[in-house]
Amino acid sequence: MSANIGVFGLGVMGANLARNFASRGHTVAVFNRNGEVTKEFMKSYESEGKFIASQELQGFIDSLESPKRVLMMVPAGAATDAVIEQILPLLKPEDILIDAGNSHYEDTRRREERVRPTGILYFGVGVSGGEEGALKGPSIMPGGDQGAYKHIKPLLESIAAHVDGEPCCAWVGPDGAGHFVKMVHNGIEYADMQFISECYDLLRKVEGLSHAEISALFKKWNSGILSSYLVEIAVEVLAQVDAETGKPFLEIISDQAAQKGTGKWTIETATNLGSPVTAISAAVSARMLSSNTTVRAAISKLLPAKKTDGDLKVSNIIEDALWVAKVIAYSEGMAMIAKSNADFGWGIKPADVISLWRGGCIIRAELLRDLKKAYELDPALESLLASPHFADEVKHRQEKLRKLVGIAVTNGVPTMALSASLNYLDFMEQPRASTAMIQGLRDFFGSHTYGRVDKPGVFHTLWSGNRTEVEMKG
Numbered sequence: 001m002s003a004n005i006g007v008f009g010l011g012v013m014g015a016n017l018a019r020n021f022a023s024r025g026h027t028v029a030v031f032n033r034n035g036e037v038t039k040e041f042m043k044s045y046e047s048e049g050k051f052i053a054s055q056e057l058q059g060f061i062d063s064l065e066s067p068k069r070v071l072m073m074v075p076a077g078a079a080t081d082a083v084i085e086q087i088l089p090l091l092k093p094e095d096i097l098i099d100a101g102n103s104h105y106e107d108t109r110r111r112e113e114r115v116r117p118t119g120i121l122y123f124g125v126g127v128s129g130g131e132e133g134a135l136k137g138p139s140i141m142p143g144g145d146q147g148a149y150k151h152i153k154p155l156l157e158s159i160a161a162h163v164d165g166e167p168c169c170a171w172v173g174p175d176g177a178g179h180f181v182k183m184v185h186n187g188i189e190y191a192d193m194q195f196i197s198e199c200y201d202l203l204r205k206v207e208g209l210s211h212a213e214i215s216a217l218f219k220k221w222n223s224g225i226l227s228s229y230l231v232e233i234a235v236e237v238l239a240q241v242d243a244e245t246g247k248p249f250l251e252i253i254s255d256q257a258a259q260k261g262t263g264k265w266t267i268e269t270a271t272n273l274g275s276p277v278t279a280i281s282a283a284v285s286a287r288m289l290s291s292n293t294t295v296r297a298a299i300s301k302l303l304p305a306k307k308t309d310g311d312l313k314v315s316n317i318i319e320d321a322l323w324v325a326k327v328i329a330y331s332e333g334m335a336m337i338a339k340s341n342a343d344f345g346w347g348i349k350p351a352d353v354i355s356l357w358r359g360g361c362i363i364r365a366e367l368l369r370d371l372k373k374a375y376e377l378d379p380a381l382e383s384l385l386a387s388p389h390f391a392d393e394v395k396h397r398q399e400k401l402r403k404l405v406g407i408a409v410t411n412g413v414p415t416m417a418l419s420a421s422l423n424y425l426d427f428m429e430q431p432r433a434s435t436a437m438i439q440g441l442r443d444f445f446g447s448h449t450y451g452r453v454d455k456p457g458v459f460h461t462l463w464s465g466n467r468t469e470v471e472m473k474g
Contacts, residue, residue, distance in 0.1 A: 002065035003029035003052050005155055007073060008083060009101075010041045013127070014073030016134035017100065017159070022049025024158040029053075031060035061090040067151055068095040071125075076103045076261075084111060093119025096151055100125045104265055105176035105183060108143065112175040121148045124175070126182025128361035129161065137161035139361030140169035141185075141353075143178025161360025168359045173346035180269075180340055181353055184333045187266030187280040189230075189362050190259075191329035194283035194417035196234050199318050200250075202404065205308045206411050207315055211248035215239040217315055225323050228365030257287040266336070273339040277332040279325065282420035306412025314407055320400035323367070325421040327394060330371060331384035332424070338382065351375040385428055398425060 006029035007018040014032075018041075021028045027050040032038045035055045042053045054060035061068060068091060074083050080103060087097060097120055099108065108124030115122040122144060129138030140160045142149065149171045160169035172178045203209045203217065215238035222231045240249035263284040270277040289296075337348055354372045357363055374387040384390045405422050408415040427433060442448040449460045449472055458472045 001027060001050070001052070003027045003063050004065060005029070005069045005071060006031065006060055006064050007071050008032075008060070008087070009073040010037050011073065012131045013100075013134050015041055015045070016131050017071065017073060017127070018051070019045055019048055020135050020137070020159040021155065022051060026050070026155065026158070027052065029060055029063045031057065057086060058090060061087070066092075066095070067121075068092075069098065069152060069155070070096070071098040071100050073100050076101050076107070080107070081111070084115070088115065088118060088120065091118075091120050094121065094148075096121045096123065096148065098123045098125055098152065099179075100127050102182070102186075102260065102262060103179050104261075105143075105178075105180035105269075107176075108179045109176040112144065121145050121151075123149075123152065124177075124179040125156070126172075126178045126185065128182060128185055128357075128363075130362065133161065133360045137168075137360050139185075139356050139359065139364070140167075141172050141178045141181045141356055142169070143172050143174065143176060143180070146171055146174065163355075163359040166355065168356050168361070170352055170356060172353065172356075173348045177340075177344075177346040177348055180346075181337065181348065181356075183262050183265050183269065184336050185357065185361060185363060186262035187270075187277060187336075188329050188333040190263040190266070190283040190287075191279040191332075191417055191421075192228075192230050192326060192363060194279075194286055195322055195325045195329070195421075196230060197286075198408075198413075198415045198418050199322055200234070200238070202314050202318065202408055202413055202415070205413050206312050206407060209315070211238050211250060221319055221322075224319070225366070226319060226326075228367070229362060230365075255290055256293060257290045259284065259287050263287070270332075270336055273336060273343060275332075275336045275339040276424070277336065278420040278424040279329045279417050280332060282416040286414075286416045308411040308413065312407060312411070314404060317400040317404055320397040321404040321418065324394055324397050324401045324425070325418050326365070326367060327384055327390060328421040328424050330367070334371075334375075335383060349375075350379065350381070383428070385425070394425070398422075401425075 004026040005021055007014050008031050010030060010032040018028050018030050029052045030038060030041060031054050038053050038055065042051060052063045054063060070087060072080065072083055074080055080099060080101060097115065103124060112122045124143045126141035127138050137160055140156050142156060157167040157169045160167040172181050200214060203214045215235050218231055218238060219235045222235060237249065242249050242252045245252055267277060267281050267284055334350055337350060337353060340346060341348055351372050354368050354375060358368050370389060374384060374389060375381055381387055385394060401422050405415055405419050439450040443450050443460055444463045447460055449458045452459060459469050460472055461467055461469050
């Protein structure tokens with residue numbers, strides 16, 4: 001008996017993916033560098049399907065049918081590079097090596113280039129859905145050789161989440177495209193979680209709602225325009241009570257929010273692409289600020305938080321405000337994907353990406369149905385705010401976001417991501433921005449030149465001379 005696919009790395013995600021493959025009728029080879037982990041896996045899950053366990057890497061590779069398909073689920077970075085170098089000598093041309101971890105897309109491009117001369121096919125595959133998604137059906141974003149994708153397509157589609165009978169899995173583009181799309185997904189996820197956290201904070205501090213009341217409100221939202229996985233699980237987190245103290249769960253856990261790097265990668269990449277991600281940047285900054293517990297404690301003694309007005313009703317406006325913020329976060333992410341097409345020539349189709357996110361992944365939401373329609377109507381859409389449907393909806397809801405941020409400012413409740421979203425919206429609505437002043441200042445101190453709105457060309461004002469304007473040639 002030969003295995004249809006091999007899974008290298010049996011941590012939570014790798015183990016659950018292996019179990020998912022087996023549950024779909026595939027024979028799965030499993031291997032972990034620590035042999036005891038492999039033994040424990042077989043002890044726990046052998047009865048769930050057809051597994052071939054190996055204690056030696058050569059045996060693991062030999063157990064695979066040709067072309068051999070090896071899916072790696074190991075930590076990103078040096079660990080992935082080390083595993084690749086271990087496996088490559090054991091594979092032959094047309095065998096397939098799949099990195100399903102959270103790798104940086106630039107690393108994936110580098111690795112694909114490294115592997116290509118060997119004739120071995122390399123795929124960088126974004127996987128979203130957490131441990132439950134890995135087991136029951138994640139969103140899968142494969143990047144690599146389009147012609148070779150047929151060799152892994154049936155396997156990946158069989159384990160993916162399905163929405164309306166369609167798998168949330170499709171070829172995204174060449175080399176690093178799959179991991180790029182997963183990175184953008186995670187950036188949007190950062191923003192969405194921060195929006196939800198800020199709404200929770202406002203309802204608690206300004207309106208004085210209990211955790212149970214906020215949970216009930218989120219549950220109501222989840223049956224409407226905000227229906228999504230993150231809102232759904234927020235209901236559960238808010239309702240949780242600490243067994244030891246009897247207090248709400250959110251009152252006794254640490255408020256230091258960790259990050260694994262994908263948010264930072266999103267910001268860095270967006271900066272390099274010249275694609276602004278204000279809400280995502282604010283969300284990452286909020287996590288960094290949250291880690292400064294000692295500094296926050298010292299400052300709070302000197303500058304205590306402003307007393308909030310518990311009589312203010314914010315629950316009536318938050319639903320629409322949160323929806324607008326979400327639209328802006330998705331708009332920022334999709335704009336990044338459009339810019340990546342221009343810079344890398346990947347040809348990623350926005351509507352196809354959104355289809356992958358409709359099920360299985362962390363940012364799945366009812367909102368994505370309308371996003372997909374918008375990009376199907378106009379594949380070259382530069383911003384969701386330029387879509388007639390979304391422009392109309394935002395126009396009617398944006399005042400709620402404006403009021404909410406105003407209440408937050410007045411009451412001293414930080415809303416870094418919600419405020420950033422509103423600022424993004426306000427900036428994009430301006431036919432003439434304040435940055436003309438920046439251009440004037442740059443030209444004054446550094447002779448950086450400027451353009452004019454009334455005629456073509458590049459100009460400089462002789463600020464230290466007679467202040468006449470000269471056109472720069474060449």
